[in-house]
Amino acid sequence: MFYTIIEQVVNGIVSGSVYAIVAVGMTMIFGVLRAINFAHGEYYMLGTFGAWFAIEYFDLPYPVAIVIGVVATAVIAVVVGNFVMQRIVGAPAEAGVLATLGVALILQNTVILVFGGSYKFFSGGYIEPVTLFGFTLAEQRILIIIVGLIVFVGLELMVTYSRMGKAMRAVSQNIECCAVVGIDVRNIALWTFILGAGLAALSGVLTAPVNVSVYGGMGELITFKTLPIIIMGGLGNVRGTFVAAMILGIAESLVATYVGLQFRDTVGFATLMLVLMWRPHGLFSAQARF
Amino acid sequence: MTIELSRRGFCIGTALIGLQTVSSSAFARSEDGTVKLGLVAPMSGPNARYGAFSLRGAQMAAKEINGAGGIGGRKINILAGDSQGTPVEGVSATRRLIDQDQVDFIIGDVSSSVTLAMQPVAEDAGVLLLNAASSNPKITYKAGVGGFKWTYRNYPTDENRALIVLQYAAEKKGFTKYAVLSVDSDYGRAAIEFTKKYLPRFKSQILTEDYYKEGEVDFRSVLSKIRDSGAQAIIMYGNADSTPIVGRQMMEVGIAGKIPLIGNAEFNTEKTIKAAPKALEGAIEAAAWLPAYESEKSKAFVDKFTAEYREAPNNHAYVHWETTHLLAKAIEQAQSIDRDKVRAALSKIHYASAVGEVTFDDHNQARLPMILLEIENGKPAIKGAYSAEIDYPK
Amino acid sequence: MNGLPILDISGLCKSYGAVRAVDGVDLHVDRGEICGLIGPNGSGKSTFFDCVTGLARPSAGAVKLDGQDITGWSLNDIAREGRMLRSFQKTVVFSALDIEENLVIAGQMFTFPGILSTFGIGAAARNRVAALRERARELIKIAGLWDVRFQPAGKLSGGQQKLIQFASMLMPEPKLILLDEPMAGINPKLIERVVDSIRLANTSFGVSFLIIEHNIDVVTSLCKRVVVLDQGRKLAEGTPDEIVQNQAVREAYLGG
């Protein structure tokens, strides 16, 4: 019994790490752009597809495929960022919803048009199971947890010390002031967006080996998992998002074990609604900012 | 007193004020000497690939028939309608085929919920709806003597499949304790519902019951639970694409080779077995058809399809190919494209399909054998074709 | 009753964490009076206003309106009563609506009991709307906005919007109006008009005022009594002349 719980918590942390890497990018994008990005999961999908393409067509090793997946996604993010995301800075919420939905439809269906809708087999990665403290895990999952931690620490350092990071934080705190002080908000928005999309792609490439399948519609699911996380974590709050991702991962794992897998996808939104009823501003924010 | 507000009634009324409408259904159908066959399938949306396979299967059959001179000189002309896998669009596509394209017959859809929505539309229009790939038993519960005269189904139902799998697992393998891990859709849910119906017959029980959403990627939690539950086999009715993921993660949590998968989720394809050979060893599957099926007609179909589209056919391609041929045969026997006559011919038909003879019962449900296979040494081994008679609810 | 002040505030406090933005302020506004409230930037005037009008919840102290304790009422609770209304520093109007609509909205809610009449059903509701339109037109004329009355309020100049806001507040016939910097950011030529409107409202409609204002000329010409806040406390109180002479006040302004 106790062993089962511990094992499920470990399972939860593994999936929580995946959510965290995706959600952290999304929450930063929100902080700067004030738009819920319904297309965020698509960058996760694009990253995976980039890596799959590199492995399948050019026979490249997995580590190289990771780089290719992330870079390819970043390039697409530059285009989307320039033509769409920059233009929704300061637009009403519904404009952001529709525009990002439009981007999601275009990206997803273009991939389906080019590569077909069927599931592709992702053959890279380190999938051998290893036993650690009595738990059997694929090596890849350990890698995911480690990368998750590195990303978190890296982002914390970045927003605290680097010029760009400070500017991002400033923009997410008060957009009007930044414009006055001379920070180029549109430029910051673009870079934040590229960073967020790149992180989503990284998460996609890292999980591909354990998820085996690659297909055009895979991004949508991730989008819907990350949405409640970023709200719970307090929009724009990196640390809060990390904790929220872990909470959701563990909660999902426990629900799948003790209630039923069919309820798993409702966990995110159910938890979110309970949290909001209790604390209308999210878990980690003293006041409602958005 | 019941008044039916119908198109005809309305026309009479309007004729009085001197306006004459041309009722579209007054046009004679197929006057150009073809057989217009509508195919409703998900051509876009998440299930677009099923629609693509279905269309190719039907088109290949049409090509074969037309190449051989057509049906009594009439060529088959296939008109596709996109259901997007949703009832609304399915109904729209069906109406469009009936009203705009003036089709004589419709084959469709893949999803049961779409087919259920199409049934009344076809019934109202008096157009023959021949289903080739939906497995929800309700479709033919309500057809034939059950109500809808114009719906036929040439596909085994979930009930059939559930019974055959359970019977094989209990009698040949001696399993009595099962874990359920099926797809959360009408297909996965219905299959388990009918499995439960027959559990007492085999003194078996279900220990855990879980349904996964299409596209789910994380099965670790649920597989750990199954590992600790003491189940002897996992009953899985799912979609092909999730099986490799489940297989991989079964290896990860250490139940591969210990708890086999039984049911139906394309356990037998080379791709799936390659992804997780150890997990799929010993898997038992009941399929309407599979590419590896040993029959001359089936082999010829696989070869021809692969040559034509440079891709191996799947189940949907086969059933639509076979059903198009079945319909052609019925038209041939009716010696007419009159829909009433074709319907009568279909009810009496004895058609030699690639998996065995097809006949229809009084619910317009085809009596079809199911192929049972087991994965042995990384290869599917066919254990025979089984059929079961359905108990229709009174 | 008439001897009682219309607004009586005692010991009002508001703290944010360790910061005491308003620290034990006593203030009263007599019936028919125009009272000024001044103080350097950051002296707590706006927080004080927010606490009085229910936009913020005071940490301590009591607010009495017309003898009734309204401490802790929300902005909406107070506004729905229609006795005390407030304006905002940043002028806000319902920008997509024309002036008449703005005024009708500001005046309509007090006499619409019942669900049906809220949806405008019934003769009583129709008459009420007609009466409100009548009053709105009168006020528009008085405010000198007749020529632009069909334009969306958002399209008008800042000064005109101020006048709309001011006219809106007169719609429900309040007893007390709190104005937060009514002269900020408006054309100097219009200042005179706003001052006249306030005076007119005070004399003809009998409305009392509490006004935060930086423009000392306006304060001097309108108010008989001025209260000075500094660092959340009441620093001085008296006639405009006394205040201008007051050494502590001068220091506070120079120091601030």
Next chain:
Amino acid sequence: MTEIVRDQTMAPAELPVAETGRDFRVPFGLVLVALACVAPLFLGNYPLHAIIIALIFLLPAHGLNLLLGYTGLLSLAQAAFFGIGAYTSALLAVHFGTPFYLNFLAAGVVTGAVALPLGIPALRLRATSFVMCTLGFVIIGQAIAKNWISLTRGDMGLAAIPKPYFALGPASFTVSGTVGFYYLVLAIAALATLAVYLIVRSPAGRNMIAIRENETLAESVGIPTWYYKLVVFMISAAFAGFGGSLYAHYLTVVSPLTFQMYYSTTMLIIVLGGGAGTISGVIFGSLLFVGLTEALRVAPELRMIAYGFFLLGLVFWFPSGFAPLIGRFWSFLEKRK
């Protein structure tokens, strides 16, 4: 479609039209109404079917318009209420064989009632959290429809929902066939439009617009904003429920797929595409949406991509919807005159 013939000074996007082209709107609106009434004479079953779908979607879109266009609240919950309405009607019709008007009314009442406990906590939230919370209703609604099998039959769905019939005493009247259903839906849509028109031009409607324009100011002039938002949320849910009821009776099946974000975004596109905050805009939007769906049928594989570009175009080039184009058309007619 009677509302476009009268004045609409409340509608921001139509203000210039209201002043210049009002004369033209009366005959134009009348022509449209007349056309709608005789449409079955010259339209085949299929175009009628497309219009029926447009009119069914018009109801939840009207609801969303009250919420988003007039009160300024972005909600994605319409699909949840649409689904609840569909299930309510379907369950009543299948289990009790009740006449259509009862099922229809019940759908609206039940969804409106369900919206109350959902709205109370949700409306306390700020904008983004509120949007997510309403999206959560859809997702949780689907989970309930899937898993409450004893009631909803889960994924098997409810099929064979009877055709709408009216029963009064011994007389009964069944609406069958496309034409019959067309007139039923048209009548209901016209009534709904009239109801929206009455709400919008009432004092309550004026207060809703005030809330949309500036919530704090609305509070400071004494509008009980929270209460208003709650009531409008319930009304909008009831509209979605009515639409769901028609959907269930027209398509004769309901399944958990009715609870999909797809429908919520469809409503959003109808409202924003036509022009939020105008009634004629939403009517135009629903026809436009169905027209677009039909037009894109030509190329199914490119359909979703084209749809995506359409959304981007809508957001960036027509942020106030396509209805102002009609306004321009009217002023163009005016000038010609």
